[in-house]
Amino acid sequence: MRQLSLLGPGELRLDPAAPEPLAAGEHIRLKVHYCAICRTDAKMWQQGHRDLALPRVPGHELVGMDEAGSNWYALWPGQVCGECWYCRNQRENLCDRMRITGFHRDGGFADYLVVPRSSLLPLPPTERPYLFCFAEPLGCVFNAFSALSLGQGRKIIIYGGGVLGLLAALVAAAEGAEAVVVEQSAEKIAKAEPLLADTPISICKETVESDFDCAINCCDSVAAFSLCLSKLRKGGQLAYFSGVRKDDELNFNLLNLIHYRELEVFGSYGPKRADLARAVDFCAAHQGQLSQLVEALVPPEQAPELMAGVLSSTPFKYIIDFSQAASPDRGVGPVAVKGAPARAGSKTLPPLLQDLVKEIHPVDQELRTAAQRKIDLKTKPLGALGKIEDLAVSLSVIQGSLQPVVSAKKILVFAGDHGVAEEGVSAYPAKVTLQMVENFLAGGAAINVFCGHYGIELAVVDMGVKGELAPHPLLVEKKVARGTKNFALERAMSPEEALRSIEYGAQVVGRSGDGARSELLGLGEMGIANSSAATAVISAVTGIDPAELTGRGTGIDNQGLKRKVEAVRKGLAYHRPDPSDGLDILSKVGGYELGGICGAVLAAAGNGSCLVLDGLISTAAGLLAYLLCPEIAGYLVSAHRSVEPGQQAALEFMGLEPVVDLEMRLGEGTGAAITIHLLELAAGVMCEMASFSEAGIAEPCQSSPSSRLQSPLSKR
Numbered sequence: 001m002r003q004l005s006l007l008g009p010g011e012l013r014l015d016p017a018a019p020e021p022l023a024a025g026e027h028i029r030l031k032v033h034y035c036a037i038c039r040t041d042a043k044m045w046q047q048g049h050r051d052l053a054l055p056r057v058p059g060h061e062l063v064g065m066d067e068a069g070s071n072w073y074a075l076w077p078g079q080v081c082g083e084c085w086y087c088r089n090q091r092e093n094l095c096d097r098m099r100i101t102g103f104h105r106d107g108g109f110a111d112y113l114v115v116p117r118s119s120l121l122p123l124p125p126t127e128r129p130y131l132f133c134f135a136e137p138l139g140c141v142f143n144a145f146s147a148l149s150l151g152q153g154r155k156i157i158i159y160g161g162g163v164l165g166l167l168a169a170l171v172a173a174a175e176g177a178e179a180v181v182v183e184q185s186a187e188k189i190a191k192a193e194p195l196l197a198d199t200p201i202s203i204c205k206e207t208v209e210s211d212f213d214c215a216i217n218c219c220d221s222v223a224a225f226s227l228c229l230s231k232l233r234k235g236g237q238l239a240y241f242s243g244v245r246k247d248d249e250l251n252f253n254l255l256n257l258i259h260y261r262e263l264e265v266f267g268s269y270g271p272k273r274a275d276l277a278r279a280v281d282f283c284a285a286h287q288g289q290l291s292q293l294v295e296a297l298v299p300p301e302q303a304p305e306l307m308a309g310v311l312s313s314t315p316f317k318y319i320i321d322f323s324q325a326a327s328p329d330r331g332v333g334p335v336a337v338k339g340a341p342a343r344a345g346s347k348t349l350p351p352l353l354q355d356l357v358k359e360i361h362p363v364d365q366e367l368r369t370a371a372q373r374k375i376d377l378k379t380k381p382l383g384a385l386g387k388i389e390d391l392a393v394s395l396s397v398i399q400g401s402l403q404p405v406v407s408a409k410k411i412l413v414f415a416g417d418h419g420v421a422e423e424g425v426s427a428y429p430a431k432v433t434l435q436m437v438e439n440f441l442a443g444g445a446a447i448n449v450f451c452g453h454y455g456i457e458l459a460v461v462d463m464g465v466k467g468e469l470a471p472h473p474l475l476v477e478k479k480v481a482r483g484t485k486n487f488a489l490e491r492a493m494s495p496e497e498a499l500r501s502i503e504y505g506a507q508v509v510g511r512s513g514d515g516a517r518s519e520l521l522g523l524g525e526m527g528i529a530n531s532s533a534a535t536a537v538i539s540a541v542t543g544i545d546p547a548e549l550t551g552r553g554t555g556i557d558n559q560g561l562k563r564k565v566e567a568v569r570k571g572l573a574y575h576r577p578d579p580s581d582g583l584d585i586l587s588k589v590g591g592y593e594l595g596g597i598c599g600a601v602l603a604a605a606g607n608g609s610c611l612v613l614d615g616l617i618s619t620a621a622g623l624l625a626y627l628l629c630p631e632i633a634g635y636l637v638s639a640h641r642s643v644e645p646g647q648q649a650a651l652e653f654m655g656l657e658p659v660v661d662l663e664m665r666l667g668e669g670t671g672a673a674i675t676i677h678l679l680e681l682a683a684g685v686m687c688e689m690a691s692f693s694e695a696g697i698a699e700p701c702q703s704s705p706s707s708r709l710q711s712p713l714s715k716r
Contacts, residue, residue: 002300002322004109005055009048012058012304021106021114028117029067030075033323035108036061036133037303042310044103052103059320060101061136062108063129072123074135074283075108076276077101079116093143093270100270109303111322121276124284130297130319131283131290134167138279139271141168144239145175146275147266148214152176157212157231160219160242161188161203162313163293168218168241169201170289171282177214180207182227187633187655191316195292216241219313221369226254234261241268245369251699297321312365350583352503353628356599359606363397363634371396377691377699387659391637391682398610398635399519404683409676410457411522411669412476412508412600413440413447416464416593417483419492421529423567427554430483433528434467440526441472446666447524450673456522461508463501464527464592478504480592487536487571487589498587501595506603508596520676521604522612522639523621524669525593528554531644534620536568536589538646540577541623542653545569551616551644551665582627590624597621602628605635610679613656614672615642615665623650637679640664640671 003018023029041058048054060077080087080095087095101107101115123132141164150156154177158165161183172179181196181203183189189203196203215228216239228238244250258265271279283290295316298306306318349357371393376382383389395404415437421430439445440460451458461476462469466483469475480501484492493501509521527533531553539546546568552561568589575588586595598621604611605625613622613636625632633654641647641658643665651657659675692699 001111003057003111004059004300004303004320005057006045007055009046012045012307014300014304018110020112023114026117027114028120030064030073030113030115030120031067031069032059032062032064032108032111032113033321034063034130034133034297035059035320035322037306037310037318037320038137039310039313041102041109042307045307046311049103056103057106057109058102059108059110060103061133062113063123063132064108064113072126072129072132073120074123074132074276074280075101075115076119076121076139076271076273077107077136078270078273079105079119090272090274093272109300109320119273121273121280123280126284126287128287128291130294130321131287132280133317133319134290134293135276135279135283136271137164138167138171138282139275140164140241140268141171142275142278142282143271144168144216144241144266144268145171147268148216148237148239150175150177150214153178154213155211156180156214156216157182157207157209157228159215159217159221159224159228161185161192162219163317164242165218166192166195166293168216169196169203170199170286173199173201174282174286180204180209180212182207182224185314185655186657188314190652190655195289212236214239218242220245222250226251229254229257229263232257232261232263235263236261237264237266239266239268293317294319308362312362349628350499352499353583353602356502356506356602356606357629360602360629360631362631364400365397367400367402368393368397371402371686374402374691375686377693378685378689379692379695379697380689385685388678388682388685391659391679392686394637395610395679395683396686398608400608403687404519405687406519406680406683408457408518409455409520409522409680410459410518411447411451411524411672411676412459412461412597413524413526413669414461414463414505414593414596414600415526416462416480416530416591416596417466418527418529418533418591419484419486420488420532420567420571422486423488423532423563424560425532425553425556425564425567426529427556427560428528430466430528433526434465434469436526437462437465437469440668441469441474445668446670447668447673450670454673454677456673456676457518459508461505461593461596463504463596476508478508478596480504480595484533484591487533487575488567489574491575491588492533492590493587493592495583495587497592498583498590498595501586501592502599502602505596505599505601507599509600509603509607511603512607517607518604518609520612520679521600521609522614522669522672522676523597523600523618524614524672525597525617525621525667527591527593527617530591530593530617531646532564532568533589533591533594534617535564535644535646536571537585537594537620538623538650539568540572540585540589541579541627542649543579544649546572549646549649551646553644553665580627582624585627586624593617594621594624598624598628601625601632601636605629605632609635610637611635612637612639612672612675612679614639614669615667616644616647617667618669618672619647619650623654626654637675639675642671
């Protein structure tokens, strides 16, 4: 029997030959087919629990069959005495002698599980039984809502757009309520939008609406709890659903709202058996929506490496699939993943890329709360510095410190020519690439002015300029070839050249151990027709028609725009690049400077640098890096909103938002230079601006923290 046992903090181990449990009395042995990974499981994995006896098999959101293989069941995870006051009064979830599957007793991270017959809930016929893993969290939602007066026309605000928040919104909408979900992460908002597209539910980063009838906090933020109270009308109801993080402090002036507004506050802990029965019916009726909340079906071998990601609350629901027998060729990859593309088309990465990717670690999201609290307590109204505060928090998270520093800031401008210029897709001839690079080296371009004004180091990297450049202090020679081929007719470059361009970009950045790290690294570009290549990359990844993504680049007229769209469409139709394989896309329709930027992003993220993408082209290159290693998203800042429509599609795919919008379309890294300056300013605010206590100023009485916590870096 396969069994995943928690042996200690951070140690979840698979035993492929564990002894099978035996059933007796009122218990039966259940064959587990699917068990979801709950954030509670991940918390136990990370920090244990004072009442948790190890070793323990976690897992309580499960679906299985009886040993006869004739009936599917969901599980109510409680095991109760049936005798105490709570059990006798239909409050069995509060039983004095409660024993919880996956906590007090071994749970569903195993092929077999012994449970009381009374805890099983039969499932209706279904082709997707794994969706009933949502029955337990939905049961928690139904328990919370049982005390609220929901119904037609009632307004409810839900803080937290993760799985539980979205489940709560779906249940509220099904009961006729008008639901508003508030979520700080724009990435999670983007992931949720397809699920909510055909519902009356709205999701946003913040709302000025108030006077809600009901509220529920579906995240462990004290700020969310506070906002739930402040958004309620007189006589409103709060379901205190998610406990806040221990040691967080709450402003008692907010609690006074319970008194002045005569609010009703109901605690909600876990589901009753009747709540699970309602949840099973809900699952049966909403399978299409629930399927969109499945991040991936994964084999048990992969579960240990997913726990940290579950703690970040970024993915939707991972479900361990025990339904198939262990097989040496089954692998450990997910069956299907949403929002986190498989690396290099699920192929094994070349050794060069493996070396780059292994140095990249997810940013420390646990520090985000402390950083947000520090910026909130500065001598200003909450959120008053807008995106400067967001940048300060993001830079702290990237550097893993509440004292972010900027001792080195640099912009790399990668240059290369493109064979697709032959299609007449640019208002300028191809020779302008060489001429503009010479202008950079002579100090006469906009990027020179911007870098000089802000004190930013500048280097120009020749990745594939069609022509020769004289040695220069600002020039880094990394030419792969003299321009790519015309991707409308043939592959832009060979796979070997694509890999070499990434390698050269990484070499330009270097390794932090060699003293190469810049805290802030901006990425610009130069290359006639490179907006066509960037658009092709973005269209290949997102599946959006080139007509919706293609802009005018250097200022082409209507006929030129038509030729550009046709060239991109022709190239994509001919090459059919794999949308999940960054190397395949780069070699078929990319450019040498895109490959260089991609390599620079991977290397710099491995160094722990904050990476500032400029406009369309560097964003497309960042998208290629994201396909190879999604963890780089935590290190990225989108500098400015380009007028090129393709940029926004790429940013939404990666979960990023631009910091400024100056209606620029120049490239070169000019937008990155402006945002680097803002990041440096943000670091100063975080480190030098006084807090209320340091300045001897009374703190504000009511908290209304900014909900733009992650916006400049990611939508999470």
